[in-house]
Amino acid sequence: MQLDWLLQPLLTQLNTGVLVLDAQYRVVFFNQFIARRADVDLAKVQGNLLEDVFADLPLAWLRRKLDSVLHLQVPAFSSWEQRQYIIKLAHLRPLSSDSQYMAQNCSMLPLTAPDGVSRYICLLIEDATDAYVYQQQLQQSVMQLEHANRTDGLTGVYNRRYWQQQLGYEIQRAERYQHPLSLLLFDLDKFKDLNDQYGHQGGDFVLIELSRLIGSLLRDTDLFGRYGGEEFGIILPDTGMTGALQVANRICDTVAQHKMLYNQQTLKATISIGVVSYFEQSVDELIQRADTALYCAKRQGRNRAVAYQPELEGYLKKVK
Amino acid sequence: MTELHFTDVQRDCLQELVNVAMGQASDKLARYLGTFVHLQVPAIALVEAALLSQHFASRYQQQSATLVSLGFFGDQGLRGETIMLYQLTNVGVIAQLLGYSDxxxxxxxMLTDISSVLTTTFLSGLAEQLENSFSYAAPRILSSRDRDFADKLAYTAEQWQLALQVDIRYQLTDYSFNCDMILLIPGEAVLRLRQTLDNILADF
Structure with a gap:
């Protein structure tokens, strides 16, 4: 059976771009797939240099690839994952993709004419836009999951697991670069009374409102997390005790002066803060010391920041 | 299952074909890359794929490596996969090598490009020696530098059971750049390869 007639209709119908270049990288042939998507007419551009037919090619890279095909007589490849597209071609998902151009997988194959001498290169271009779109969606989902995984659902600050993990990293960093590092641990004063008076929704409202307020007082590099219940922690990288106490006092004052409107009622709250600076302690020791300072702040009348000192341990024993 | 082993004659024949293909590849690559490319005489072994990862783990102990895989198909059921192993502190070397600058x-x-050049040049020569021709899949990165490659290799190896392992080290002198290629031919295809070797031997 004579099958030669198949070739032309197949090339026309093929859902893959076929582009043939000669050894000078002049356009010899392309099929309908490319003609329609690039809106070019083969008859008008045949014999022209590749870069004169298709605009904005990554020319230096592409020439090097084509050189390898020609000189080594081996195929070369390009994947959309590394290079989204080579030739600017329209794709069939203009509405559902954020990419203007078709994502492409391209194989570049060496061809030799029947004369056994003339070399050509065939570029096969496959539309990978669907894969590209799915991967974008996947990446987005992964980012959302990562965000959810480190965030406290109620207040939007870091959750305890992530925060404590970061504390470990910050300690390593402080150790390595000999930078100061401080930690604030604070607790809402008489939170139980708030809950009793305004209900748990009122308590939640205060937690959300104060998290937002305190967050606005911090630097981008500070790490603010919910330690549990109404207890929160703030990691202050590159900050010594003096700086940390200033921050703590500012937070205390700002919170105490802040009026919150809940169900037509004006609400006020105060917090107590324990402050500790890193000096070769472990994560647990550091938190333990901040907790001791926090406890002393409570004992000394609340609405204040107290810096950790070893003497506090004795104070703690006495009151216990 | 048919006993998968090579006679000494078959092994020598394969070794010789690989040597020829390497010589050709080395020459072509040197001209294309503009630097001397030394391919060390390969170690050919029929291995249990499960042991592969151990073998390479001991060689690349406690160091991270990048793996790039490239699959190939030939006629008569000959097929396989090459895995290139790189340990690079600086990929800038590859950029220079490939002439990527602007x-x-x-x-x-860069890694897939250099892998494709290094492997297909060798493989197309080998295919020629085997009176075959290969078509190739696009190279894929199996693991990035920070992942544990032994795990990855172990996972890849699961699909192979018994494989012919050809171990080639590429050394590019001007750039003090090394990489290793493992050529894996799975059990079924090893039988076809053995048949091809017998045919070639019969012609002599």
Whole structure:
């Protein structure tokens, strides 16, 4: 059976771009797939240099690839994952993709004419836009999951697991670069009374409102997390005790002066803060010391920041 | 299952064909890359794929490596996969080697590009020696530098059970650049390869 007639209709119908270049990288042939998507007419551009037919090619890279095909007589490849597209071609998902151009997988194959001498290169271009779109969606989902995984659902600050993990990293960093590092641990004063008076929704409202307020007082590099219940922690990288106490006092004052409107009622709250600076302690020791300072702040009348000192341990024993 | 082993004659024949293909590849690559490319005489072994990862783990102990895989198909059921192993502190070497300078080329792209050049040049020569021709899949990065490659290799090896392992080290002198290629031919295809070797031997 004579099958030669198949070739032309197949090339026309093929859902893959076929582009043939000669050894000078002049356009010899392309099929309908490319003609329609690039809106070019083969008859008008045949014999022209590749870069004169298709605009904005990554020319230096592409020439090097084509050189390898020609000189080594081996195929070369390009994947959309590394290079989204080579030739600017329209794709069939203009509405559902954020990419203007078709994502492409391209194989570049060496061809030799029947004369056994003339070399050509065939570029096969496959539309990978669907894969590209799915991967974008996947990446987005992964980012959302990562965000959810480190965030406290109620207040939007870091959750305890992530925060404590970061504390470990910050300690390593402080150790390595000999930078100061401080930690604030604070607790809402008489939170139980708030809950009793305004209900748990009122308590939640205060937690959300104060998290937002305190967050606005911090630097981008500070790490603010919910330690549990109404207890929160703030990691202050590159900050010594003096700086940390200033921050703590500012937070205390700002919170105490802040009026919150809940169900037509004006609400006020105060917090107590324990402050500790890193000096070769472990994560647990550091938190333990901040907790001791926090406890002393409570004992000394609340609405204040107290810096950790070893003497506090004795104070703690006495009151216990 | 048919006993998968090579006679000494078959092994010598394969070794010789691989040597020839390597010589050709070395010559072509040197001209294309503009640097002397030394391919060390390969170690050919029929291995249990499960042991592969141990073998390479001991060689690359406690160091991270990048793996790039490239699959190939030939006639008569001959098929396989090459895995290139790189240990690079600086991919800039590859950029220089490939002459990429004024283009924004990602690390991943450099690695797949150099892998494709190094492996297909050798493989197409080997195919010629075997009176075959190969078609290739696009190279894929199996693991990036920070992942544990032994795990990855173990996972890849699961699909192979018994494989012919050809171990080739590429050394590019001007750039003090090394990489290793493992050529894996799975059990079924090893039988076909053995048949091909017998045919070649019969012609002599």
């Amino acid at each position: 283009d924004a080329v990602s690390e991943a792209e």
